[in-house]
């Protein structure tokens with residue numbers, strides 16, 4: 001779940017970023033935040049001249065994750081981050097327009113964001129849906145009574161902010177804002193994606209009553225994914241958060257090992273298709289669109305502050321208790337996710353106000 005580096009179109013604005021923070025927050029990227037989703041909304045709220053007046057989000061599904069379920073879970077992820085960023089008013093939410101399309105183009109600047117669940121059979125002449133992704137592999141060897149297995153690393157998704165251009169007469173005042181490339185999220189074509197419904201059906205920790213009520217609520221909201229309201233999305237997310245829901249683990253690697261162990265073969269080298277819960281990866285990658293960095297391993301220019309469940313490593317605070325970490329596959333935004341998003345949202349707004 002790597003991120004795109006934010007594109008820097010105007011060199012003068014790409015200087016070094018502040019290294020320290022005294023406030024209590026977590027692991028956002030540095031102040032190069034003018035292409036994040038909160039910034040795209042700020043330009044509209046602050047009355048900048050822009051070449052867009054809505055934040056249109058193109059949503060493309062794959063065989064395993066598509067339609068109303070994908071649309072609902074995409075909206076759910078945006079609503080959660082928007083609320084966390086401190087900009088979660090109804091008016092901000094109303095600026096979003098989600099559109100399910102068979103194909104979304106990452107370079108289509110009529111959209112502020114594209115969310116693509118890649119399919120191997122949905123490429124085009126100038127676009128390879130598998131770019132940046134690899135098939136999962138497993139290698140095992142038996143020696144006497146012992147067995148050794150390893151897997152290649154798998155990239156589940158990519159996500160990053162938009163590329164924004166601005167014009168100015170003096171650098172301190174930006175005249176107009178143009179969207180040069182939408183923020184994007186891409187999920188791997190080499191993964192079998194599991195909707196939240198499938199995940200809930202397989203969850204071990206839920207009581208039967210809780211499972212039943214969550215499934216009922218989920219199915220009802222998916223059925224009206226086109227018109228679901230902001231408060232319904234936030235209420236549903238609160239339910240996931242209250243249950244501290246973690247995605248069901250993928251058993252396919254384990255199963256391959258077990259089958260190999262029982263077999264007469266001495267070596268195994270093969271590709272396989274892992275299963276993953278789409279909502280976790282959507283939350284993580286959309287977090288990158290909001291300017292969030294990896295909470296457990298921030299890049300050098302990331303700003304980090306005191307985090308709820310974190311520890312200080314050198315000059316940076318790190319935590320694995322976040323959707324933005326390579327830790328547990330959270331199906332909600334943790335306190336650390338929210339602290340970081342709020343801090344960055346506030347700083348971005350303050351920064352952009354100085355450019356108006």
Ligand SMILES: [Zn+2]
Pocket residue numbers: 001002003284285288294
């Ligand atoms: Zn990532």
